[in-house]
Amino acid sequence: MSTQLVRPLQPQRFEIRCNVADAIVANLAVHIVFFFQRQLDVRALSGAFAQALTNLPIFAGRIAMSRGRMRIRCEGQGVPFTTVSSDCTLRQAIRSASDDAGGWLVDPVNGPTARWGRGPLCKVRVTQLANDATAIGFSWHHAIGDMQTAMHFLNAWVAAAAGRPVTEPLIVEDRAAYLDEHLPADGAREPGVRCLGFAELARSALYLAKDARTQRILNLYFSDDEIARLRDAYGSRVRLSANDVVCAHVSESLMNADPAVDHRSLAIAVNTRKRCGLDPMLVGNILTTLNLELHRGQVAASIAERIRYSVDHFADDHCDMRINQQFLDAAGAWRAARCVSTAFNPNRWNPVVTNWSGFGVYRVRFEDTVPCYVTPLMKLPVAGIGTLMEGADGLGLAFQMSLPPMEFAAISNPGVREHLHRFRGAEDELPHLN
Template identity: 25%
Template sequence: MSVEQDVKVVESCMVTPSEETPRKGLWISPIDLTWATRGHTPTVHLYLPGSGPVDGFFDVPRLKAALAKALVAFYPLAGRLGMDSNGRAEIDCTGEGALFVVALSDLTVEDFSKLKPSRELKRLFIPRVEDYSPPLMCGLQVNFLKGGGVAIGMTLHHTSADAMSAFHFLQTWAAFSRDAAAAAALELPCHERTLLRPRSPPVVHPDALTVFCPRVGKSEPPGAVENVIFVLSKDQVDAIKRACTGRADGGRVSSFCAVSAHVWRCLCVARQLPADATTRLTFPANIRRSLRPPLPDTYFGNGIVMLGAVAKVQDIVCSDELASVAGRIRDVIRRMDDELVRSVIDHLEMAGSQTFMPSGRMPVTELKVVSWRGMPVYDADFGWGKPVAMHRAVQPHGGIICLIDDDGGSMRIVLSAEPGIVKDFERLLHAKF
């Protein structure tokens, strides 16, 4: 498929906030800084015309007016990535606006449903924010599909927001599109990023860095990546949890710990890693409730730190050790308290640019699990019904698994890995316990 053949851009403009917003350099936390070189996070939501009122289905003037209102509250997204007088990255709140693109696609809803996260999907449905300097914070593209249906492509610079913050913004834009009352019911974002300011003097607790993972191994040159979506039914998720506890009700292990343990094992086996090799699972953990006092749930920015568990491959793949693997992950999560998070922030501030996450491919011994479970992934109703599908448009490299809630308590597993191991991974993923 060629972009020129399948997508025709009919409008491209900057949508600015509908009211005056603060014009300033917004200080960003040491956690935000770790994402400064990682660029934008692209996601796509699919909407069907039969899922809500069809009058004016995704009316463009209505969407633009709603976006202008949403950008008043989320004014950093109307800015640009800049530098302060000391050469430290910041968000330059200029009010210049977010990129808004309207496109017509030759693809149908059926064609879209066959697409997996890929560079192709990104090219087709995500606006080209890479063409702008200084970097934009936000780009949005409304793609009208042939025969009905709309795909909303959104890309936010990772310095500006983590997944929870991104979905908060999307919900707000959608609420303004529905009606003012819906928007008024949403909580406003908190832009006080100094809540994550390092301590003076900085103090790094000696145990904090044993579970904190600022880097995911030594980056390797990019290689071929296959992106595949699998679904675990609710019964399969429950069976995995029972395997981690030996109890009929799944016991006291979370779905995240249980499924992460299972996919870690599956990937180690599919990759045929040596038994004595050291493998590591890393994952972004939400710190909002771990701090004392807690961060507001509406904190807008990056409220995540990378945690990790390390083990020998033989300890992960042993047939009777799934409960132990889940326990390793659970123990790491339990250690995340105010002192650990504050130590991480202090460490990041002292390390400076050395903490920037590398690009390229992770070693085959590494796995990163990103969970969007429990987030309002499907709550962005613009007035014509909720989305019927959502996923990230592209994964940057192999060795990543994304967990997303699906219908009826099932779970979608979005795998990005080297092509040769996908079939074995699928067989192991769906093996009976």
């Protein structure tokens, strides 16, 4: 194993003032693994990586506190870039990631450590597998930005490796002020954030220390044909997206998993750039959550229609980024450190779903080779957080969610799985994982 600290070729010195969305995810890191059916040139990868850092130096920065507010200082500090070899085959490595045992494929950023300025905000691990295949584990601190931000960097890395010009991202030094200036005047009337009370803090700390490690990762796969049947079944009155129907379909089963719970709040992450006409190249956490109440007995078709209606009216009725920032600014430094999304409830977990499909993860091309499989590694301390993204070879949708043991066992019951996949055909299997 070898590790080098890769820095931007032309270091820049600047500081970014974080916004409320950055503060909400201040302790979270995101890990994703790309699998290639080719042994990639590590030296070429690291050289191109340094060029990409020159365009997006924020990934080489460090978090700092200044005047009670979280900031990212970019001074070319660098990104640990590790290379290892493994006797595992490509199929074994993919299976490991699917079975929630793929931690060896990433060099994970430590969210809380990085949040207090004691560690890097991005790490890369390139694993040369046994059968001339390669896995690239990419880990970044969520305060840098959302999935669209990560894809700006990955696309810059790909362009640098291919010798093509890099599309310039939009990096603003005061994210909160920029959003206040550019977001529509209307939006949500109530903030989507709140401050945890001390009893809630204690309960959350106890859960992190005692129960978080027992969580299991639910993995579901829906083929394109299966999703088409879901859309036909649930969309008789409204045209629904694949995200609408899969979220609704899984939400119905989650509500049936625990007979003691009559309602939960479904939070769906919404990319505000797209919905509010912001620059698509804007770097940061330019997202917020759309919250919908789930009740026992609600059918999936009704849930899907409510999701679609709320998303279509997001800019006018649900965009709470401006009012959330006002709440954070008025809270003061100590209370702001306890600021969480209203979807977070330490007494009862709520599903929070992020849609990563459509970002182009299967177009991350190195040495004329695209990934055969891409997957997040869900090492999260909070139950209910889930992702949707394309399955192997970019086909269908893969759904992952971190669940407590009881709910995981309930959803994993063969009868429940059969009901979940009642729209599946005999041919609808996940490639590369059989």
